[in-house]
Amino acid sequence: MTVPQRLLLGPGPSPVSERVMRALSSPVLSHLDPYLLEVLDSLRARLASTFRAAPDALTLAISGTGTSGMEAAVANLAEPGTKATVVVTGYFGDRLAQILERHGAEVERIEVEWGRACDPARVEDALRRRPADLVGIVQAETSTGVLNPVDDIAGIAQRHGSIVIVDAVTSLGAMPVNVSTWGTAVCYSCSQKGLGAPSGLAPITFSAAALTRRVFCRSFYLDIGLLEDYWLRRKYHHTISAPLILALHEALAIVEEEGLDARHTRHEQNHNALVEGLSTLGLTLLPPEKERLWTLNAVRVPDGVNEAGVRRHLLDKYGIEIGAGLGPLAGRIWRVGLMGAGSTRANVDLFLSALGTAVTASRGGPSVRH
């Protein structure tokens, strides 16, 4: 069996460049190899600059996917009785609330219609009514394509003395993430979206103030103190995956070479080109214009079109992967990712042309059967 070549335009993973693939297939090193330990130092510095973290923040990568980053943030800051206020604008806000509940936190959810951003006034109001130790917010809601106003919400949390947990899984490396301005904050992401590495690592940064608010961590694997001992003081904790580390390190070199601002602009421009092309096809996005991600586009499935059939057509005929809707949006949207190395004008054009054909076929053309 040969592994098929896909053009990854779904909610992630995004395409991995040749340079990053070469780094991934470097000779395997152990977790305590002197060379690898130097790479870890360099990786911490590159991650900190990508997060725009303060010099005294603790920044490293968890050995797991983005969800392990979410759980690491919670496991180090929440315990039974912790009061948490979580903005739920979609599937991943809900997941963050669930993980907090599993750790015993008393969670108040600010439920927002899927497809809309959270009005910061609702957070202000919630914290006035009930102070919270933690405020959880997903900056880039991958399930709806919505950008939440995280700078404003972090400011409100800061004024109320709450730690803010920010999920930047679908923004880091592609849209502005400014943790150093967020006060007592923890922010996590993943390796396989805006950064363009394979999945398996979860970058995470704790501000110095957040580190002082740690609780007893039930998890040994995700204990940030033990991870700091390994990353900074070379004390064995787990056998970190050298191929994933070398790949992420190379992906971050590419981010650095391009420059964060230029990278953000590229993502914005290709998003705009996609939206314009979709509009020509008569297609619209779920979130209103000011609330959209540049990385993940939630495209409404028009009436009379078979949602799954179009995805299958794109995969079978063009090798293009896009994502389906989750939860209440299943069958109602497609999720089209333009992230990392995948955010190019050529990919926008190729995708629009393929989508046009697939939608036409689904409306009665001869090429799709269910």
Next chain:
Amino acid sequence: MTVPQRLLLGPGPSPVSERVMRALSSPVLSHLDPYLLEVLDSLRARLASTFRAAPDALTLAISGTGTSGMEAAVANLAEPGTKATVVVTGYFGDRLAQILERHGAEVERIEVEWGRACDPARVEDALRRRPADLVGIVQAETSTGVLNPVDDIAGIAQRHGSIVIVDAVTSLGAMPVNVSTWGTAVCYSCSQKGLGAPSGLAPITFSAAALTRRVFCRSFYLDIGLLEDYWLRRKYHHTISAPLILALHEALAIVEEEGLDARHTRHEQNHNALVEGLSTLGLTLLPPEKERLWTLNAVRVPDGVNEAGVRRHLLDKYGIEIGAGLGPLAGRIWRVGLMGAGSTRANVDLFLSALGTAVTASRGGPSVRH
């Protein structure tokens, strides 16, 4: 900077073959790609056969290192008040006890001198005095090179109605692991030792009876029910790392082609050849003959020899990595791994020759300075 080529003869990772490296660098797929989902089915079957698990066991791989496997076993079976008896014959038995304690279990430790195996009578005695919900045992204690009599201890646990948690991190794919005979059992391992893939995945198997003894899992990331939903029912849980999955899948194909019995014999023979060669050099192993692993050799550092200097010499002059002692054995032993693709007669000969030179240099030769 060029990544150095190492001969990995430490406690893991073990060398990764060309075939597995090629699989690792296959085109990247998403976690829901139809091709990848087929690979997951095939991977489950290959893992089950490597564990020698019963057909009704649940076998999959956790997206993390061996320690995440350890934590997954605990997080799904232990809660505050759970009574656990843990055999501690070294660093990893202690880690298992610590993780159980973090999850609220009442842990009784059976402490055994580091370098010796546990006498099963001590487990029998402990369970008679205090029945336990769980018995934890590390089959292959990586910190001491000791093989524990896991078949006997699992039998005792079974007769007492206890679930047995077996750590097979340094045995699976290299030494006999027979989970189907262990009753109500959970067994986990890692990808980067006996199996010969890069680190980052933790194979795990729950017997059908163990699945009925699950508790509420505080961890979302390690919840075996949610993982089962993804692996078996394709319900999204996390973005599994396709490169790691494809690499492990290929490594298991190699295990299957060689045959488990032949593979065990190869590990035994190369271990024996190493012991014989060490003895010619005047070197001895920490554990007595009947209690030794074939995968990991704990070699006593002779008087007058600089432990770290020898390791540095091997790494700098020969590119050979071996491991240091952990905890009370730091400075007292070297840990020499012959695992997976690394267990060859050529590696034994190369290592013995390099070690002889390094030890001589350390005893007063001109080539090592501290």
